[in-house]
Amino acid sequence: MSKKERILLAAQEQFGEHGYTATTLKMVADHAGVASGLVSHYYGNKDNLFLESGRELIDQMLNILTDKAKEGKNGLEALGIFVQAYFDFTMANRTTFPTLLRSSPFSDEYPHLDRTHIADKFKQLIDRIEEYIGQGIEDGSIREVPLPHTSYLVYGNIVGAVRTEFLTPFQIDNLFKEACQFIIRSLAKT
Numbered sequence: 246m247s248k249k250e251r252i253l254l255a256a257q258e259q260f261g262e263h264g265y266t267a268t269t270l271k272m273v274a275d276h277a278g279v280a281s282g283l284v285s286h287y288y289g290n291k292d293n294l295f296l297e298s299g300r301e302l303i304d305q306m307l308n309i310l311t312d313k314a315k316e317g318k319n320g321l322e323a324l325g326i327f328v329q330a331y332f333d334f335t336m337a338n339r340t341t342f343p344t345l346l347r348s349s350p351f352s353d354e355y356p357h358l359d360r361t362h363i364a365d366k367f368k369q370l371i372d373r374i375e376e377y378i379g380q381g382i383e384d385g386s387i388r389e390v391p392l393p394h395t396s397y398l399v400y401g402n403i404v405g406a407v408r409t410e411f412l413t414p415f416q417i418d419n420l421f422k423e424a425c426q427f428i429i430r431s432l433a434k435t
Contacts, residue, residue: 249287251277254341256298261343265295290412296363300343303366304346306334311373314409320381324427328403331370332421343411371400378432388434399428401429 246256255277258267262316270291274281288294313330335342375396381387406424409415 248277248279248283252279252284252287252294253298255421256284256294257302257341260295260342260430262355263307265291266430268295270294274401276373283309295344299363300366302338302341302345303363303370306331306338306371309334309368310370314373314377317377319384319386320377321386321433324374324377324381324387324399324432325425327373328399328425328428329421331403332425335410337416342407374399379430381434385434387432390432393431396401400430402428 256268256273259276264271270284271281273294274284277284284294288297293410302355310327310330319327367393371393375393378387378390378395378399379392379403382389384394389420402424406420409417410420
């Protein structure tokens with residue numbers, strides 16, 4: 246792994262654990278095992294590093310989720326696989342994924358940060374969900390539902406389940422499994 250990649254991973258872990266405000270570039274450098282100046286050299290400032298940390302995670306996640314969803318035989322199956330893969334990704338990346346919760350355009354942790362570019366990345370996830378729902382309506386596996394509203398509602402359920410898992414003290418067994426089943430039950434054509 247290159248020094249630049251180590252810095253990005255360290256930033257994801259530090260922002261995920263401590264949040265934007267409490268994380269310093271020195272903390273990131275120390276965690277990555279590099280000189281402090283190297284962080285600034287590659288990423289400029291903390292805002293840029295924070296946003297790049299989120300963008301990189303979303304790109305990585307979207308590629309994995311999209312590849313897995315190709316296994317679906319219809320829109321409903323593709324959506325179910327996509328949603329389950331989202332949950333699997335969050336658990337497999339438990340130390341870095343909270344950075345996405347914190348860099349989300351819906352986060353109020355650092356309200357002055359321009360999240361326009363990160364919002365565009367999150368929108369790609371929502372668009373992919375809408376694509377699977379539309380495919381399911383066409384192939385008859387998903388009942389008629391309003392688009393894009395339903396894609397935002399599905400995304401909201403996914404994000405809510407993840408935020409509950411990561412940011413609350415609640416211990417709910419099988420939360421992700423039930424959230425996925427809830428989404429599928431809600432959309433399946435009966």
